[in-house]
Amino acid sequence: MSVEHGSGFDPATATIAVVTFNRSPLLTRLLESIERMDPKPGHVVIVDNASSDDTTDVVESFRERVGTEIVYRRLETNTGGSGGFSEGMRVAYELGSTWIWLMDDDVEVLPDGLASMGRWAPRFKSIQGRRYDYDGSEFYWQYRIADRMGIPIPFAPAGFDESGFKEMNSGCFEGMFIHRDIVARIGLPDPRFFIYWDDQLYGWLASRITTSVIVDEFVLRRTREIKQWDMGIRHMNASSDAYRYYIMRNRAHIKRYYRELGVYNPALFGIGTALTFGKEIIRLLVVERKAGGTRHLFRGLRDGRRIAKDRSWRPMPPLGPVQVTEPTP
CATH class of the missing domain: 3.90.550.60 (Spore Coat Polysaccharide Biosynthesis Protein SpsA; Chain A)
Incomplete structure (x- = not known):
């Protein structure tokens, strides 16, 4: 070292x-x-x-x-x-x-x-x-x-x-x-x-x-x-319906940040979203051995479209000077 x-x-x-x-x-x-x-x-x-x-x-x-x-x-x-x-x-x-x-x-x-x-x-x-x-x-x-x-x-x-x-x-x-x-x-x-x-x-x-x-x-x-699928070199963890929803919905938040910073490429980001969706399908079928969770993926995509169209959306702001406070119980 x-x-x-x-x-x-x-x-x-x-x-x-x-x-x-x-x-x-x-x-x-x-x-x-x-x-x-x-x-x-x-x-x-x-x-x-x-x-x-x-x-x-x-x-x-x-x-x-x-x-x-x-x-x-x-x-x-x-x-x-x-x-x-x-x-x-x-x-x-x-x-x-x-x-x-x-x-x-x-x-x-x-x-x-x-x-x-x-x-x-x-x-x-x-x-x-x-x-x-x-x-x-x-x-x-x-x-x-x-x-x-x-x-x-x-x-x-x-x-x-x-x-x-x-x-x-x-x-x-x-x-x-x-x-x-x-x-x-x-x-x-x-x-x-x-x-x-x-x-x-x-x-x-x-x-x-x-x-x-x-x-x-x-x-x-x-x-x-955590339940995993051993892929040899890597592992894939089990997930939940809540995770599936937010995995897809929150792609919209990332998109908004990318747009604000001028790095958004619609084609490449779309490929990333499609690969994410496919990975979650594999996780459902191979790791969790069920198919019912797909509706949460689609629900996340749907709600993500609302975020993408929200004109009031803003990124998190930088922090200004902060007065130091004493620790409290």
């Missing part, structure tokens, strides 16, 4: 922002892993998407034991992962955090995870670490997208050279480590996505103004098993 620990990173300036919804056992495992971290971040922000389980009690039970400040935000309604991460980043930004580390509740942090990410902080401002899958294998994440089609490149090389990093033009909120300067320029994640495509788009926006990288550092481990 060519990058050593340096003096350009202070762990206390980092905030872990977690989004959770009705998965208190998984959140417990994550908080236990943060308790074991060395070093620890300055804050842990937990955004609760209106859970109906014992999430609040779990959070309170860790206040005195996790070893860093917990800031808990329980939302009135479920805003999806997109809304949760938007709120989590907003809170972290207003706390004055220099670095914001986003993650779902179904991972745990390796004890030296923050130190590993900090190795790269002096060089880059948009960083993705690596993850172990539920079974301990190396989890492959599609870090490159076909720019004009707006879809992941499934067979981008998985290996690293001696530099220890690869440039990416995407993002994943399960482990995105991003500098406040980038957040200020591109704004908060767009809550209108609810779920799906939001992190890919956000990472793509970041890569347009800074060198974004995935680094050869294992920092997270997934703690939830």
Whole structure:
């Protein structure tokens, strides 16, 4: 590895922002892993998407034991992962955090995870670490997208050279480590996505103004098993009817961003949408072994056309100067 620990990173300036919804056992495992971290971040922000389980009690039970400040935000309604991460980043930004580390509740942090990410902080401002899958294998994440089609490149090389990093033009909120300067320029994640495509788009926006990288550092481990189809080199996960709907509907939001930034190519983007639709059909038939979910794909396309025609639609704005607030319980 060519990058050593340096003096350009202070762990206390980092905030872990977690989004959770009705998965208190998984959140417990994550908080236990943060308790074991060395070093620890300055804050842990937990955004609760209106859970109906014992999430609040779990959070309170860790206040005195996790070893860093917990800031808990329980939302009135479920805003999806997109809304949760938007709120989590907003809170972290207003706390004055220099670095914001986003993650779902179904991972745990390796004890030296923050130190590993900090190795790269002096060089880059948009960083993705690596993850172990539920079974301990190396989890492959599609870090490159076909720019004009707006879809992941499934067979981008998985290996690293001696530099220890690869440039990416995407993002994943399960482990995105991003500098406040980038957040200020591109704004908060767009809550209108609810779920799906939001992190890919956000990472793509970041890569347009800074060198974004995935680094050869294992920092997270997934703690939830997901049904998969083993394709040999890659896996295809099972999905849900809600995901199918938003996968297709949110193509319209991506289209609007592309248009605003002057990179929209109707033919290439249309191919990307068609390939996405086809991939979801394969997922239904091969992984989940059913056909009934196709109506949710069509429903998503239908509602996406309304978004595409909405004259009031605007992209998320950049953030202006923000007054730093003190952590609150």
